[in-house]
Amino acid sequence: MKKSIRFKIVFVALVVFLAYTIMLNLVSGSISLSYKDIIDVILGNRIFTELEYNILFKIRIPRIISAILFGIALSISGFLLQTFFKNPIVGPFVLGISSGARLFVGLFILSNISIGFIESPLITIFLAAAVGSLLSMLLVLLFARKVDNISILVVVGMMIGYIASAGTDFMIAFANEHEIAALVSWSMGSFSGIGWNVLRLSAVIIIPTVVLVFFLSKPLEAYLLGENYAKSMGIDIKSFRLVLIILSSILSACVTAFAGPISFVGIAVPHIARLSIKTSNPKILVPALVLLGASFCLLADYFARTLFSPTELSISTVTSVMGAPIVIWLMVSRRKKV
Amino acid sequence: MIQAANPDVILLTASMDENTLKMIESLEELGINWIGMNVNMENDPRGRLEWVKYVGAILDKEEEAEEFFERELKKIEEIENSTLESDGVKPKVSYVRITDDGYTVKNQGDYSVKMLELAGGDYIFKDLNPGKDGTLKISAEEFYKAAEDADIIIYENMGAFVGTMEEFLEKGDHLSGIKAVKEGRVWVTKRNYWQSADKAADMIKELRDIFTTPHGELEETEHYLLAK
Numbered sequence: 001m002k003k004s005i006r007f008k009i010v011f012v013a014l015v016v017f018l019a020y021t022i023m024l025n026l027v028s029g030s031i032s033l034s035y036k037d038i039i040d041v042i043l044g045n046r047i048f049t050e051l052e053y054n055i056l057f058k059i060r061i062p063r064i065i066s067a068i069l070f071g072i073a074l075s076i077s078g079f080l081l082q083t084f085f086k087n088p089i090v091g092p093f094v095l096g097i098s099s100g101a102r103l104f105v106g107l108f109i110l111s112n113i114s115i116g117f118i119e120s121p122l123i124t125i126f127l128a129a130a131v132g133s134l135l136s137m138l139l140v141l142l143f144a145r146k147v148d149n150i151s152i153l154v155v156v157g158m159m160i161g162y163i164a165s166a167g168t169d170f171m172i173a174f175a176n177e178h179e180i181a182a183l184v185s186w187s188m189g190s191f192s193g194i195g196w197n198v199l200r201l202s203a204v205i206i207i208p209t210v211v212l213v214f215f216l217s218k219p220l221e222a223y224l225l226g227e228n229y230a231k232s233m234g235i236d237i238k239s240f241r242l243v244l245i246i247l248s249s250i251l252s253a254c255v256t257a258f259a260g261p262i263s264f265v266g267i268a269v270p271h272i273a274r275l276s277i278k279t280s281n282p283k284i285l286v287p288a289l290v291l292l293g294a295s296f297c298l299l300a301d302y303f304a305r306t307l308f309s310p311t312e313l314s315i316s317t318v319t320s321v322m323g324a325p326i327v328i329w330l331m332v333s334r335r336k337k338v
Numbered sequence: 339m340i341q342a343a344n345p346d347v348i349l350l351t352a353s354m355d356e357n358t359l360k361m362i363e364s365l366e367e368l369g370i371n372w373i374g375m376n377v378n379m380e381n382d383p384r385g386r387l388e389w390v391k392y393v394g395a396i397l398d399k400e401e402e403a404e405e406f407f408e409r410e411l412k413k414i415e416e417i418e419n420s421t422l423e424s425d426g427v428k429p430k431v432s433y434v435r436i437t438d439d440g441y442t443v444k445n446q447g448d449y450s451v452k453m454l455e456l457a458g459g460d461y462i463f464k465d466l467n468p469g470k471d472g473t474l475k476i477s478a479e480e481f482y483k484a485a486e487d488a489d490i491i492i493y494e495n496m497g498a499f500v501g502t503m504e505e506f507l508e509k510g511d512h513l514s515g516i517k518a519v520k521e522g523r524v525w526v527t528k529r530n531y532w533q534s535a536d537k538a539a540d541m542i543k544e545l546r547d548i549f550t551t552p553h554g555e556l557e558e559t560e561h562y563l564l565a566k
Contacts, residue, residue, distance in 0.1 A: 029477075029479045030477065030479040030480045030482075030483045031479070031483055050515065051482075051483065051486055051515075054482065054486075054512050054515040055479055055482060055483070055512070058510070058511045058512030058515070059478050059479050059482065059510075059512050060479070062511070186437075186438040186439075189439070190438055190439040190440065192438070192439060192440055192477065192478055193436065193438060193440075193478060193509065193510050195508075195510065195511050196511060260438060260439070305477055305479075309477070309480070310466075310474070310476040310477065310480040311440075311474055311475055311476055311477075312439075312440050312475065312476065312477040314439055
């Protein structure tokens with residue numbers, strides 16, 4: 001099959017899948033709302049009751065948008081890290097970056113520190129997560145300079161994650177039970193209760209960053225073909241690598257700050273996208289990641305909300321169950337190739 | 339730290355989970371005496387209150403404990419009788435605690451639901467795990483669906499203190515659609531609310547006052563605060 005036709009088929013399939021997961025989340029939940037009900041409202045044949053309106057516009061739709069935004073952010077963040085390390089088994093969670101963000105957000109939650117010139121606690125918490133992410137990333141990079149073996153680097157990332165978790169636990173040991181409750185509930189990871197103010201800020205951070213990544217497709221492609229080739233294309237490798245790290249950290253920090261640490265999306269989605277579309281060309285892959293990342297998180301959130309209703313699972317529980325088998329399979333298949 | 343305090347005995351309030359068993363093992367290794375006190379497993383506030391007799395026996399203050407228990411029990415009976423005699427419509431009430439990962443509400447069999455019922459309230463989640471104590475984390479939708487026409491919301495503070503209606507509404511845009519919010523009848527628990535088993539009678543009386551006092555005439559009790 002010609003490449004261009006395959007791309008078109010895959011993209012149509014991804015768009016249909018995204019539309020399906022959006023509709024699934026729109027109609028599923030505590031109150032029954034069928035596709036027909038929604039179509040009737042659109043056609044003006046009926047209006048929503050107050051209960052339906054509030055549940056739809058104040059609970060389900062903000063949650064759908066957050067799953068879309070954060071799914072995209074995690075997928076692109078994972079893709080940038082995988083490009084940087086030229087290895088598909090790295091992601092923000094694996095390399096301890098999410099744990100670093102958790103440590104710093106925990107520090108802010110438990111100590112009530114405020115940054116003088118910033119009034120919004122939302123921006124403060126995002127900056128805390130971003131600093132935590134970047135510091136963890138810098139640590140990984142320090143080791144990356146000395147270690148060529150990616151397996152060892154992944155283990156180093158895991159160790160950094162453990163150290164960051166130990167730091168968080170250390171703070172918890174000295175916190176009162178009320179502060180612990182706040183930190184623990186945030187650490188579970190959820191799209192629940194995310195309001196429009198958080199969504200607006202997340203959109204302002206995530207959308208321009210993803211657009212920037214898309215416009216970096218050409219240098220990304222050159223970088224993927226090898227550093228010497230990239231250099232020959234006039235790319236300053238050091239600066240470019242720094243840009244990759246900063247963009248990836250911004251995206252994962254945004255998710256960690258507002259939805260808590262969410263595992264496996266950053267590894268699993270880029271891999272599924274590469275498998276589906278059968279190319280590593282960023283110009284094709286980035287839009288595919290946007291569509292698939294959003295669908296993946298929407299589907300995970302649908303299971304989190306409905307599997308054990310009325311109670312709700314943490315989003316990481318579902319993304320782990322959906323993503324971990326993919327990562328295991330990926331590691332096993334890489335081993336076979338070696 | 340516990341060993342440095344050199345206690346004669348430790349009253350251990352816990353369940354038989356792995357952590358408790360480890361704790362018991364450590365205490366025994368250190369030669370520290372402990373006595374189990376499962377007040378947390380009671381699903382009636384009067385049962386929780388009765389543990390004062392157990393503590394009284396340990397501290398050789400049985401008479402004082404018995405006297406205290408009977409006095410508090412009588413107070414609860416008086417409230418219960420006044421509730422039973424009342425022919426007014428019971429207000430629909432919900433407990434809730436909202437965190438980043440969901441809405442924590444009480445199971446039907448929890449002691450605090452019994453307190454609410456003794457005070458004349460109608461718990462909106464009475465079908466939730468009947469007979470089971472403790473709490474359950476539910477989704478925002480489940481909570482909203484059940485609480486939409488609740489007359490009174492009791493917000494159980496844990497974590498950042500919620501003291502005003504504005505702070506309560508920061509927990510979710512949809513909460514503004516709940517009847518209790520529209521009518522300004524959201525009460526929050528004060529910092530002295532938790533671990534007050536000995537204050538059960540007073541707390542039930544406060545709930546009774548909250549349910550029966552015309553709206554606007556009561557803004558604060560010892561354990562509850564009206565969110566304004």
